[in-house]
Amino acid sequence: MRIYLTTPIYYVNAYPHLGHAYTTLIVDGVARFYRLKNWQVFFLTGTDEHGDKIQKTAKDKGLSPQALVDEISESFKRTWDYFGIGYSRFIRTTEETHKKTVQRVLQQLYEKGEIYQDEYEGLYCVGCERFLTAKELDEQGRCKDHQKTPELIKEKNYFFNLEKYRSWLKDYIQKNDLIYPAFYKEEVLNMLEEELPPLCISRPKKRLEWGIELPFDKDYVTYVWFDALLNYLTGIGYPEDPNWEAWWKESHHFIAKDILKPHAVYWPIMLKALGLPVYKKLLVHGYWLVDRLKMSKSIGNIVDPVSLSKTYGKDQLRYFLFREMAFGYDAEFSFEAFITRINADLANDYGNLVYRTLNLTEKYFNSCVPPLNGLTEEDQAYLDMVKTALEDYHKLFSELQFHRALERLWEAIREGNVYIDRQAPWSLIKKGELDRAGTVLRVLLEVIKSFAIALSPVMPETSQILLENMSYERPLSWEEVFNFKGLKEGAAAKKGKPLFPRIEDKPKEEEKVVEEKKEETGFISIDEFRKIDLRVGKIVAAEKVPNADKLLRLEVLCPEKRQIVSGIAQYYQPEELIGKEVIIVANLKPSKIRGILSEGMLLAAKDEKGLCLVTPEKEMAPGAKVS
């Protein structure tokens, strides 16, 4: 059995955020799940690197497009490596092999007459450097971003005829279980109710150079979808690699709902035109919302998965993402919900069951796996319950209903806490019934081992630690989940550190990864601005705050001496700050950060590359007003 899993290739105009991480972690979980079942798995992810946004961003930053995409692509790869994502291949659309195949496909379709040149007339905004659609215009017909009336210009371009295949696609989608969840299928069928306009697949080089050149016209590059979607084929070695077809037959594309149309409409039609079979499944998930809003740069509510996982744990984050979102629907991200999940489900239910079981084993059985001395009816009843829960978990996980799969498994975990309470091995020990107590603990150890294996797709690191702590040596496979004699009698079983420490504190201000929202209108009055007491301050002392990797404690003259705690430790060494003049907010309400009083804040600028303090252009007297 084999399965081919893909994430979208991520567009490198931004660094990875929680949305990217969700898709990738879900696919990683599914990949691990199938590997656990001994399937062959090919897992493709990567980056999409062409297009005008890249060209423009590179220009703004004074970089070459290649340098920009190299950097951001690398940051995606680093992020996935940090999370331990087991991708089979990381593809980049700027790779030679990919370019070659894209050109080959374009040539093939051109020769078949599927691609033709036509003159396009549209409203072109010079500011945006592209054509605008009706939606992007305001009431006066101006570009919303640039407040300029776009020019009506004519341009020759190449087009792909989608309409020709519309009725075929409608029929195909109706007859096949292509799209999951089913309500997205209805949405796509709705899109196919009306005539499909031809898809423009080129850009003249005079406007856009950063792309793959059309093989049949050196003055153009191909645009967006013909470049990006084909990664799913080039990633498995199409057309040279003899294995590509076997993988393709089992292809599962995981995407977020924003790219439904290209994947559900353009892509099947492209494949059909090429004479290739349609992919097997399209699995569509919703958005992570923050304060009921989609995450976006302009709102400033981007959640960073790496800093989140550094504070709370990788497996904790994975568990939350799998547990909290009903695949297909939008879900809300909040720290409260995240911490509740960690404390209630992981620390109190699962972690505690593990800890109390292993603690008793350590205390009364010399840290060794005790023997089974005959099962009582109650033991058997619990094992049966666990078995059914694991079967349901398997079924629900296969159906991508991760939140329900985990909820079902948790019923068995909670029942474990009921079972240990009813059997009360600590009382049995006091009564001298050591054999019986050993059996109860062994039942629990076996069950915990099964939980750890079953949960390894979701929480690989903690599962591994737990299994190692119990000296589990048998293979990590789905069949072993049902083997309730999988542990070695007499082998070491130690409790180790708690797997999931409770989170006692509310998220600290400086650790908050959600940035503050902007004011609704985007404007403040001059009076509001005047309320802010900005002054020049001279740093006279600086030191790291113990046990906080982001914080520095500073003493600043402005002109009186003040203590300020600032989250800049990752960008500045204490030594280099002494003597520097900075701009401070002097009337910020003092607050305690990590128990240290902070009387104000430093102004600093931040972009993707780092952070820099705002300083006066020449030396000023400490305390000088800034206005």
Add this chain to the structure above:
RNA sequence: GGCGGCGUAGCUCAACAGGUUAGAGCAUGUGGCUCAUAUCCACAGGGUUGGGGGUUCGAGUCCCUCCGCCGCCA
């Protein structure tokens, strides 16, 4: 404007193709245990399933209509 989805306890979600007193978890209250990461266990309160009408022996589940939210297409 067209099409589609959603609306179930304070919150997040269940309830297979209509079938017994609509279920969990979190939160709240009370009691118990002590092996355990102040964890666990038991019990309790809490819902006219957005409103109204209809089909049916029986509807959260099907039909109509109104209200509210969202999405897609134009």
